[in-house]
Amino acid sequence: MGSQDGLEELLQAGVFMVLLRVGGALAAPFYATLLGELLVGTFLGPHGLDIIPHVAAVRLIGEVALCMLVFEGGLAVDLTKVRSIGCIAIAIALTGTFLPLLIGWGLLIAMGYGTKEGLAAGTALSSTSIGMATRLLQDNNSLETREGLLISVAAIVDDIASLVILAVLGSLSGDNPSAWAFSRPIVASAGAALATPILLWLFPRFVSCSDDTVCWLSKNIGWVGNGGGGSAGSNLISQQNNDPQSKLDLKLEMRQQEQQLQLEGELDGGSLADPEPLEVQDLDLGALEAKSIPKEGSVPLPDEAPVGEKTGGSLSSGGKEAVKLVRIVITSGFLIGMVAATGYAGTTPLLGAFIAGITSSKVPRLRELWENEVGTISAAMTSVFFASIGTYVPLKQMFHPRALGLGLLYTTAAVVGKWVTGLLAWSEGGWVTANVIGWAMVGRGELGFMMAASALSIGLLSEETFAITVWALLLATLASPILFRRCLEWNERVRISREIKARSLNEEKRKPVSEKM
Numbered sequence: 001m002g003s004q005d006g007l008e009e010l011l012q013a014g015v016f017m018v019l020l021r022v023g024g025a026l027a028a029p030f031y032a033t034l035l036g037e038l039l040v041g042t043f044l045g046p047h048g049l050d051i052i053p054h055v056a057a058v059r060l061i062g063e064v065a066l067c068m069l070v071f072e073g074g075l076a077v078d079l080t081k082v083r084s085i086g087c088i089a090i091a092i093a094l095t096g097t098f099l100p101l102l103i104g105w106g107l108l109i110a111m112g113y114g115t116k117e118g119l120a121a122g123t124a125l126s127s128t129s130i131g132m133a134t135r136l137l138q139d140n141n142s143l144e145t146r147e148g149l150l151i152s153v154a155a156i157v158d159d160i161a162s163l164v165i166l167a168v169l170g171s172l173s174g175d176n177p178s179a180w181a182f183s184r185p186i187v188a189s190a191g192a193a194l195a196t197p198i199l200l201w202l203f204p205r206f207v208s209c210s211d212d213t214v215c216w217l218s219k220n221i222g223w224v225g226n227g228g229g230g231s232a233g234s235n236l237i238s239q240q241n242n243d244p245q246s247k248l249d250l251k252l253e254m255r256q257q258e259q260q261l262q263l264e265g266e267l268d269g270g271s272l273a274d275p276e277p278l279e280v281q282d283l284d285l286g287a288l289e290a291k292s293i294p295k296e297g298s299v300p301l302p303d304e305a306p307v308g309e310k311t312g313g314s315l316s317s318g319g320k321e322a323v324k325l326v327r328i329v330i331t332s333g334f335l336i337g338m339v340a341a342t343g344y345a346g347t348t349p350l351l352g353a354f355i356a357g358i359t360s361s362k363v364p365r366l367r368e369l370w371e372n373e374v375g376t377i378s379a380a381m382t383s384v385f386f387a388s389i390g391t392y393v394p395l396k397q398m399f400h401p402r403a404l405g406l407g408l409l410y411t412t413a414a415v416v417g418k419w420v421t422g423l424l425a426w427s428e429g430g431w432v433t434a435n436v437i438g439w440a441m442v443g444r445g446e447l448g449f450m451m452a453a454s455a456l457s458i459g460l461l462s463e464e465t466f467a468i469t470v471w472a473l474l475l476a477t478l479a480s481p482i483l484f485r486r487c488l489e490w491n492e493r494v495r496i497s498r499e500i501k502a503r504s505l506n507e508e509k510r511k512p513v514s515e516k517m
Contacts, residue, residue: 073143131385140485406468
């Protein structure tokens with residue numbers, strides 16, 4: 001930190017974080033916080049003012065945030081509804097992958113570009129941003145709706161299909177990949193899908209066992225915290241509490257438990273006599289350490305303690321914090337493991353994050369715990385993710401007159417090719433629902449920009465066609481959240497109107513015949 005370069009980087013990082021917050025706040029009135037964050041990344045990034053230090057690190061943080069965002073999307077999934085939307089979601093995903101590719105390829109051919117160049121540019125239009133779709137649904141409280149589930153599942157399948165297209169892109173570059181290179185993403189994705197039912201059975205039971213183990217250790221070894229006022233880590237202190245007031249509280253609790261058990265025994269034997277009144281002066285604090293903990297299973301744990309259902313007994317505040325910490329650590333480790341497993345297997349790591357999320361959704365109260373303990377960190381990192389997307393935008397090449405004009409035309413391929421997929425969900429709610437799903441799928445993410453950059457680096461795209469493609473990706477990404485929000489508001493008005501009409505019809509039916517006449 002002593003060097004001047006280190007100080008400049010520190011100041012640049014501070015300016016970047018402040019402007020990131022300001023950009024999100026300025027875009028909030030337009031219901032598109034992520035747009036402000038994306039534009040901050042664009043103008044402060046390496047193709048703009050270039051004041052973001054260590055752009056590679058910012059992009060890495062963005063990738064971590066994306067995995068967390070996809071995990072949270074899976075955590076909100078209602079598995080009982082997945083079967084009913086599976087076929088529709090797959091149809092939306094595959095249509096949304098190949099239709100923009102074909103339209104984009106055809107448009108560039110019509111503009112006078114070559115076949116390979118048109119196919120490479122169309123490939124960059126094929127992916128939907130699962131991170132952006134999840135953020136849009138979260139911001140608009142629609143993640144748990146049927147439309148939200150459709151969008152989440154379709155975006156994941158869309159990402160997998162885009163990986164297959166990346167293999168095709170590699171073959172066009174002259175690398176001559178084997179048949180395994182084409183089939184590996186499909187095989188790996190199928191394997192992950194087949195493993196999901198096993199994980200759904202195994203992971204909740206593993207978490208329950210860990211809860212029970214921590215509770216037993218807390219009660220028998222004496223983990224006590226600072227009353228819950230500190231962090232989870234500060235509460236894991238393995239020591240006996242010698243505070244007389246704490247001993248008194250524990251003694252009172254133990255005596256009450258004994259009286260409750262005595263009362264239950266008398267009721268079973270036919271006696272309704274009241275238990276002996278509890279007086280504080282009757283307590284022997286000196287004999288506290290000789291008192292045994294009530295038998296396991298005798299008294300249920302508090303509702304707020306996220307523990308295994310089979311565990312019983314009284315749990316201190318430190319014990320509760322220990323259980324929370326262990327749950328977060330296990331869940332985070334599971335998320336990291338699934339991301340690594342799917343990534344090394346050859347499919348998208350985001351599939352692993354999504355599977356980890358839907359598996360964790362089967363653990364009682366885990367979602368609330370994750371939101372309380374990790375939600376703030378996740379939200380801050382998500383802002384960095386959208387800024388990292390902006391760092392890929394090549395501002396200088398984009399404002400060449402020909403690139404600007406053709407880019408606006410090429411945007412139609414990016415928008416129409418994805419928006420049309422919403423029509424496949426017409427049966428879910430008609431025109432309004434089709435627009436909600438269509439505009440959610442229009443949003444692009446880092447994968448589209450990375451595919452375009454990869455095609456540029458291997459010579460499949462010229463700088464001009466690269467700029468045209470980026471215009472299409474950027475404008476589609478800017479339009480998606482604004483129009484998606486408007487369609488959601490429209491959908492809500494239609495829903496309320498239908499409910500009012502249905503209520504009026506029911507009231508009309510209940511009226512006596514004389515009143516109707």
